[in-house]
Amino acid sequence: MMAKLVSRHVAGHAEEFLDAFRVVIVNGPRQSGKTTLLQQLNHGRGGTYLTLDDGSLRSAAQADPVAFVAEDSRPMMIDEIQRGGDNLVLAVKAEVDRKTDRGQFVLAGSTRFLSTPSLSESLAGRAGVLEVWPFAQEELEGRGDSFLVTAFNDPEALRSPSFSDHGRRDYFELICRGFYPEAVAMRSELTRDSWYRAYVQSVIDTDIREMARIEEPSNLRQLLGIAAASTAQEPNLVKVGSDLQLHRTTVTRYLGLLETVFLIRQVPAWSRNLVARAVRRPKLHVTDTGLATHLIGVDADGLAARISPARGPLVESFIVNEIAKQATWAPFRIGLHHWRISQGAEVDLVLERNNGRVVGVEAKATDSVNQDDFKGLVALRDSLGEDFVHGFVFYTGARSLSFGDRLTALPISALWDR
Incomplete structure (x- = not known):
């Protein structure tokens, strides 16, 4: 296309x-x-x-x-x-x-x-x-009704009995293809890989060099590679600094530069206590999964392998990125956060409107879901009461499933295909 x-x-x-x-x-x-x-x-x-x-x-x-x-x-x-x-x-x-x-x-x-x-x-x-971000799959499919708006305004409409046409392999292909217009138009993995390589070099050598004095650009490339390998995680800056032989403050600055050129996004921790929100560690996501798979050297076959450490994090980043793009054209402002408490409950993505209403999203790289997959969403629902609109677990299976009060499992394709 x-x-x-x-x-x-x-x-x-x-x-x-x-x-x-x-x-x-x-x-x-x-x-x-x-x-x-x-x-x-x-x-x-x-x-x-x-x-x-x-x-x-x-x-x-x-x-x-x-x-x-x-x-x-x-x-x-x-x-x-x-x-x-x-x-x-x-x-x-x-x-x-x-x-x-x-x-x-x-x-x-x-x-x-x-x-x-x-x-x-x-x-x-x-x-x-x-x-303006690289394409959303919703745009590529020519759809007009965003999951994000429906999730807040009419979440029950998402409990459709229809089956998704997308299978597990389809999602892995989308993740590895990426969403930059040039990459989408390319037919082969070889040409896309060459394009991503040139793209990273151009952004680091032109955009970052023009706005900041970087003594050793290779450190930035290495840090971007680490970010890709740890996408959807809370970065340990001390360990990253040790691996790159850089001071923690330098790592923080370099991450800021990568975010300034839109290669990564840092999703802040969520809490109704604004001070607590500020002090907890953000989650880091590479903003395009095609770029991430290029950087870590994995393809769709690798993601489909029986054991694939990258599969879960890349599926999560794929979902987060799609929702973040939808937020740019939503008719109301939405904050993106993640939530984790010391007792272990966590939610991959907490979406909050200015009116205090919240939607929770979990990502699963599996073809089936069970009640355990909703533990974090249940904890969030119970803590928020009426402010909790709905909780969704996205998975690679084919149908939407109700899991009780304001809890639903959805195929990943429900982000764009309803």
């Missing part, structure tokens, strides 16, 4: 934001589809599209940012904005302060460039922020 045929669900929010804000910021990893989205917006709005990957444009933006943003028709779409530097963003701020029309600029970046305190403050009250 070619990238140009896939409708991006976040486009609706982008159009809405253009009508509501003077500036729209589009963040996301390289090669995730930001450029295509900007060009589509530009085509519909009759604006100007510029990319700072173009050396001449980048030099002009850096030399005279005020003149650069004053030219051309609106909205001005500036791609790879982080390559223009702080002064370009400040010039945008001055321009939108001078003229308060909505939809003047769309700024797209492959790093969380605009999340730095000084720049965030500069555009506070002027900008709306969107994230």
Whole structure:
């Protein structure tokens, strides 16, 4: 399936934001589809599209940012904005302060460039922020009803008696293929592996080098490999530092850099006590399972083997990533967390709306489920009472199954196929 045929669900929010804000910021990893989205917006709005990957444009933006943003028709779409530097963003701020029309600029970046305190403050009250990730399977399937919205608004609708068309092997193939548009369009494992290798090199050698002084980039590559091997786990920074011969503070900084370029996400621990939420360790997930399988050297056959240590964590990261993508176009804001208490109860993903309502999600890389698989969700349900909307265990089996009060087992494909 070619990238140009896939409708991006976040486009609706982008159009809405253009009508509501003077500036729209589009963040996301390289090669995730930001450029295509900007060009589509530009085509519909009759604006100007510029990319700072173009050396001449980048030099002009850096030399005279005020003149650069004053030219051309609106909205001005500036791609790879982080390559223009702080002064370009400040010039945008001055321009939108001078003229308060909505939809003047769309700024797209492959790093969380605009999340730095000084720049965030500069555009506070002027900008709306969107994230564009690699494809969600829901987008590739052409579906329009997100699991995430249904889970909060009508969870009983997910207890369908129908059978999934996806089998265990299908999920492993999706996990290993990944979701970057270029990788999706490739037919062979060999070409995808070559693409992922070049992609990692480009992100580390270009994006990270431009925003941070890294004495030894190989340490970052090694850390990314460790992250892939320990996806869906709480990283032990002391051990990681020992393995890489780096100080713990350096490991923390490097993880922050990998998150800034969208290669990993850290899902914070959840608690109704906000202080406790802040001090517990986050779970780390590589943001694309195709990239993760490339880094650890495993394919679908390896995941299907009788013993496969990577299978469970990769299935969990696959589910977390799909839900995180759906959250970017949901009609309400949703926080993603994980939950673990000292007595042993844990839930892979706790989804919380601003109104305090919670949905719990567990991931299982098995074809069958039993009551024990719901222990963490039962503990969460009992502790929250009416604020607990529903708990779901996703597994590689074929049908949805009720496990009692607000507890349901679902095929993984229910994330996109209902």
